[in-house]
Amino acid sequence: MNAQRAIAIWLALAALAGIVFVAALTLGSVSVPPLRALGALAHPGTAGADTIDEIVRSLRLPRALAGFGCGALLALAGALLQVLLRNPLAEPYVLGVSGGAAVFAIAALLAGAAWWLVDAAAFAGALFTIALVLGFARRALARGEPQEASPRLLLTGVVLATGWGAGVTLLLTLAPDERLRGILFWLAGDLNGVASPWPALAALALALAAAASVAPQLNVLARGEAVAFALGVNAGQLRLRIYLVASLATAAAVTTAGTIGFVGLVVPHALRLAFGNDQRMLVPASALAGGLFVMSADLLARTVAAPAQLPVGVITALFGVPVFLWMLARRSR
Amino acid sequence: MTSARMVVSTLAAYEIALDAGERVLLADFTQTFGAGELWCVAGPNGAGKTTLLSTLAGLVPPARGHVALDGVPIGDWRPGELAKRRALMPQNMHDAFSATVFDIVLLNRFPYLGGWGWETERDRAAAHAALDALALAQLAARDVRSLSGGERQRVALAAALCQDAPLLLLDEPLAHLDLRHQIDCLTLLAHWARESPRTVIFSCHDLNLARRFATHALLMPGDGTAHAGPVRDVLTPELASRVFGYPLVLIEADGHEALVPALRRPERESPEP
Numbered sequence: 241m242n243a244q245r246a247i248a249i250w251l252a253l254a255a256l257a258g259i260v261f262v263a264a265l266t267l268g269s270v271s272v273p274p275l276r277a278l279g280a281l282a283h284p285g286t287a288g289a290d291t292i293d294e295i296v297r298s299l300r301l302p303r304a305l306a307g308f309g310c311g312a313l314l315a316l317a318g319a320l321l322q323v324l325l326r327n328p329l330a331e332p333y334v335l336g337v338s339g340g341a342a343v344f345a346i347a348a349l350l351a352g353a354a355w356w357l358v359d360a361a362a363f364a365g366a367l368f369t370i371a372l373v374l375g376f377a378r379r380a381l382a383r384g385e386p387q388e389a390s391p392r393l394l395l396t397g398v399v400l401a402t403g404w405g406a407g408v409t410l411l412l413t414l415a416p417d418e419r420l421r422g423i424l425f426w427l428a429g430d431l432n433g434v435a436s437p438w439p440a441l442a443a444l445a446l447a448l449a450a451a452a453s454v455a456p457q458l459n460v461l462a463r464g465e466a467v468a469f470a471l472g473v474n475a476g477q478l479r480l481r482i483y484l485v486a487s488l489a490t491a492a493a494v495t496t497a498g499t500i501g502f503v504g505l506v507v508p509h510a511l512r513l514a515f516g517n518d519q520r521m522l523v524p525a526s527a528l529a530g531g532l533f534v535m536s537a538d539l540l541a542r543t544v545a546a547p548a549q550l551p552v553g554v555i556t557a558l559f560g561v562p563v564f565l566w567m568l569a570r571r572s573r
Numbered sequence: 574m575t576s577a578r579m580v581v582s583t584l585a586a587y588e589i590a591l592d593a594g595e596r597v598l599l600a601d602f603t604q605t606f607g608a609g610e611l612w613c614v615a616g617p618n619g620a621g622k623t624t625l626l627s628t629l630a631g632l633v634p635p636a637r638g639h640v641a642l643d644g645v646p647i648g649d650w651r652p653g654e655l656a657k658r659r660a661l662m663p664q665n666m667h668d669a670f671s672a673t674v675f676d677i678v679l680l681n682r683f684p685y686l687g688g689w690g691w692e693t694e695r696d697r698a699a700a701h702a703a704l705d706a707l708a709l710a711q712l713a714a715r716d717v718r719s720l721s722g723g724e725r726q727r728v729a730l731a732a733a734l735c736q737d738a739p740l741l742l743l744d745e746p747l748a749h750l751d752l753r754h755q756i757d758c759l760t761l762l763a764h765w766a767r768e769s770p771r772t773v774i775f776s777c778h779d780l781n782l783a784r785r786f787a788t789h790a791l792l793m794p795g796d797g798t799a800h801a802g803p804v805r806d807v808l809t810p811e812l813a814s815r816v817f818g819y820p821l822v823l824i825e826a827d828g829h830e831a832l833v834p835a836l837r838r839p840e841r842e843s844p845e846p
Contacts, residue, residue: 241676243689328669456683459683460680463666463672464663466661466663469661470630470632470661471680472651472652472656472683473683474652516672517671517672520690520691
């Protein structure tokens with residue numbers, strides 16, 4: 241891997257994302273020609289805006305951007321956690337962040353709270369879980385010892401996630417029937433009715449900057465703590481940093497669109513299988529590919545069964561599982 | 574060794590002590606490790622060889638006393654600068670992700686990365702040179718997780734060499750190696766210590782190979798004491814028998830020497846205090 245190759249990979253992924261972005265503005269119950277769709281974006285707020293402008297600007301644009309932002313956040317978080325835990329099975333939800341968000345958000349949904357209160361509750365639940373994990377595993381996470389601290393961190397997170405899972409089940413059994421559908425969509429991950437894509441995109445910019453600037457150090461950490469210390473990397477500080485970046489990225493994604501599954505686990509792996517495990521390439525590429533993946537899945541989710549809309553999380557999994565299994569089988573041959 | 578000198582490092586331990594829980598493994602140990610010296614650290618299991626290497630590398634502070642590199646306390650070095658001056662090869666590498674042998678070796682150029690954090694041609698050349706030095710060139714594209722234990726060990730050694738530091742600390746570099754590779758490895762280390770010159774400290778269980786290749790030895794019983802000095806003054810049958818708790822005899826034939834375990838254990842002595 242060298243810089244030229246990494247840039248070529250990023251440009252290719254960005255170009256694909258651009259194509260899907262235009263398609264997302266164009267396709268749907270009302271078909272809009274691509275140039276017309278871009279024109280609607282080019283002159284925001286001009287007089288004489290018609291229904292088509294309105295559809296593109298206030299329905300399709302925020303949804304496409306939110307899809308890109310959430311997918312990018314989740315894939316980035318997955319890539320970071322796989323290095324942090326030195327475990328290829330790690331994904332953004334394994335340390336309980338999404339579970340905490342789900343319990344709080346469902347409680348708010350059951351209380352009939354306004355949408356912004358549900359979002360606020362989800363974010364609070366995620367932060368609460370991050371605080372719990374830090375409280376129980378802070379020493380294992382940050383202590384500068386040349387030995388593996390991951391099992392303790394992983395166990396803490398997994399046990400918390402299990403606890404939150406039980407909480408979700410409990411709330412579901414208590415929930416009145418008419419609210420179940422909304423809860424189900426939240427749990428599956430749904431971009432319908434996202435209020436604004438900007439918080440997710442702002443979180444993405446921050447998380448990407450914080451992660452990409454330590455990507456060379458992540459390469460060292462991925463080989464183990466003893467190697468990291470020998471090469472002059474402060475493993476404790478780095479681990480704390482990537483835990484916080486990954487968890488806050490997950491929290492931002494879950495708050496925006498519920499628990500979209502599968503992206504965070506599989507996108508970094510697919511990139512690794514295709515292009516190798518150099519974090520300098522992988523961290524930005526995960527963000528681009530994750531965004532591309534969820535934006536594409538959401539395009540399918542709202543068009544394949546139109547006028548019915550499917551939760552995007554179902555599409556990411558239904559579409560992603562066979563593709564990933566195929567990649568894995570091809571690679572191991 | 575007065576030829577064109579590169580950076581030369583002097584490592585010194587001042588009255589250091591190493592503890593393992595309640596036990597004192599080493600106490601009041603003062604020693605200078607000079608350039609051009611190849612040190613073998615020997616001692617029974619659990620005597621603290623790995624702890625000593627970690628302490629000398631600056632990964633963990635000693636319980637008492639201090640370690641200095643070039644006169645500066647090792648804890649005061651900036652981590653990035655320290656990594657250019659001392660390389661450490663840890664024991665037991667665990668590879669969680671697949672990676673090519675070349676990438677594993679190249680990773681040890683990390684202390685020299687500048688700007689955007691990408692390697693230059695010079696770094697790649699150093700990695701190729703390190704692979705060549707250990708006859709690993711034809712494995713460069715292999716996945717490390719498909720290597721045998723001995724091959725993996727040589728890759729770790731190549732990575733440590735690639736770091737190009739004047740002080741090299743190696744935790745059991747001969748583990749898993751067959752006899753020929755053990756000798757190749759020690760020949761390379763001896764050459765490395767003599768040229769430049771550099772300081773090399775490695776832990777090892779083979780006293781005969783140590784006597785043949787090392788210039789100095791440090792014998793640690795793990796009871797707080799230590800014997801350090803020129804290899805033939807330290808790895809003697811008397812001292813080694815005492816430290817390992819089993820009688821050893823020195824056999825000589827045709828100018829060759831070997832420390833071997835005595836055939837029959839003499840009358841059981843009282844255990845060492």
